[in-house]
Amino acid sequence: MPHKTFFWFIFPTGLAMILFIGLPIVSSFFQSLHIETQQVLMEVENCDPFGCQTNVRVDVEATDKLREENPLGRFNGFGTYLDRNHLAFDEIGEAWNSSSSMGEFKDIVLNLPFYKALLFTLTFCFSVTPPVIFLGFIVALSINTLAKSIKGLIVFGTILPMIVTPLIGSLVLFWMIDSQGIIGASIQILFDDPNLSLKASSNLTWITLIIYGIWHNTPFAFVVFYAALQTVPQDPIEAAFIDGASRYQRVRYIVIPHLYPVATFIMLICLMDNFRVFEPIIGFSAEGVAQSLSWMIYQDLRNENKMLFGSAGATSMLTIIGIAILLTPVLIRTWKEFRTER
């Protein structure tokens, strides 16, 4: 395609991307460099049903005046990025000097909010993605062999987990794994331990979230694989069949190589999706033991009475950098393949 044609072809998409993705990112970045203006406090007398007492309150007028002078707040440079709730370099340095063993150092670092969230996010990402690709492929292969008459119904049933809103899906499961729910009670009977609770321990909660993630994401992989399976050329398969290749051999040597680029694509999307895991944490009320980077942004914007825009902006930027780092190997690989094909 000539460059000029390509330019006009990509122009509307590019414009929309700049407007709706590029500019907000720039704006978040800009916000992340600032913190709130100094709050002006004043002493006042408060009276309520329990009596009167002297207390401090924010002098709204004086604070508003400061805010009007600096609508963005005080410039803080990369201070927010480096504070304890984000990269926490000072705390890590201190931990390195004070801890006597690697284990102790690791404990201190993983106790910092950002690294705690990063650990869960990465664990979730890498535990969910491979099973999703594997299961999606198996399901697609099996459904592809079904008779046409029941195929539609089965396909619909299979993609249900993806159709259900993540929050609702996780809430339903949350109630089912309750110690009085059907799954929770069955597990207690199975392991003969009346105190076993999936919600109580960190490890079990993590496993529950990961299983939920696999359940929710597999249909996506299935749909893509299923579509790709329709494009597998029939000639080589028939030829292999005549040559006496088993079903396993046909899949291993013809279907899989054909679907390889599709698998890369699914992996890319899954990694990106799972890196911003959020809804199940809310649905399973798992905030206590499992925090993700997206959850940290939510926490800054929703769980405080006042929105911490700077902090949320900084976490967003770090999330974007995280996704970029995560996808680099896959992108480099794709690029190399693209080059060799040329």
Place this chain on the structure above:
Amino acid sequence: MKKLLIALLFSFVSASAFAGSHSPCGVTNGSINILANEFTTYRIFMDEVKSCAGPDADFNVTHSVDHNKLQVAALSANPAEFSAKLVTNGSITPLMNDGLIRPLDDLVAKYGANLNENQKITIDGKIYAVAFMANAQHLWYRESILNDLGIDVPSTYEEVIAAAEKIKAAGVMPNPYAGAFKSGWNLGQEFVNMYLGHGGEFFKSGSAQPNVNNEKGVAALNVIKKLTELSNPDFLTQDTNAVKEEWESGNVALMHVWNSGAASLLDDEGDQAIKADTRLAPSPSVGGGSKPATTLWWDGIGISTNTSDENAEASFRALVGAASSSELANDNPNATVWLIKGYTPGDTAGPVVDAANRGATPYPSFPHMSLMHGALSSELVEFLQGNESAEKALADVEAAYVAKATEQGFL
């Protein structure tokens, strides 16, 4: 002459009767849109507000347990998403910090004739809210279970723990205690109670510097830990409403929840055997202190700054009509402790009055308290799971608070 005198007298009387006593109910102009927490007492109150507003009013109410998280964003918009918010002494500070609720002196002068003096919440000499109920967390127990095992009603947390251990050891129930320990606001609140009960102060005096990592903080955490060990293992996911459900299912013999819970815990739905056996007791003290380990709360009406005067007046009228309705209070005497004029307290008001008499502290209303509460909400979980020491958890709380307070401009 005589006629004139009568006419004058009449106009004087009617003028004075109407000054300060415009009837609040029957709103026709303006729209009313209220944001409120979600629990039974508020539902009862809102029914009264709605009937006061009258059939012609444009009336909307949003009940949400996330009201604290929604309020600042929703009232910052101009025009605000809600014309009024039911506030408490905890949730009013973030609104005051940003000037999001308006002074009500003129509206109170116009429509507040039937209010008690102590319903008027004044800050720096201006009325910013009108309180209608008082609330506090206190102990609830199952009388028959305590009687069967010969346990006296506990008056300290040490006795609560001993009682729960005895119930557990007797095999009556595996998890006899319950409290709202859900990670987040609820868990933070449990620490606030226990720390104040130990006589702690959240900030170094006269500053916004945190002050929880001390002996009192550690002692408070250790009591909470013991209590959670006697609770349902899912305690980190149970908020007040979940705890009340556990109670109504008969899984719990002792719990520390809100007095307003009586509205649903003692109503005529569900297992009446359990309800008949449910008793209220004063909030226990802890660690040898004399103060009960609980906080006093008032709930009241706040009117949005960023709403039109017409909507503000309409909302205030409907709300204050309910907040001065002695029928509402006396028809539901046990729904909570009403602050309304002419209210005769019901059987369940005792523990709140007791807490006030024994010197329980009102929930701290520092402008930076919500940041401290937020830090407590997220940093105590690992201690309760046994993954870190109390000192470490409290050091984390302070560090998390400092980072946030710095960003907010308090430090």
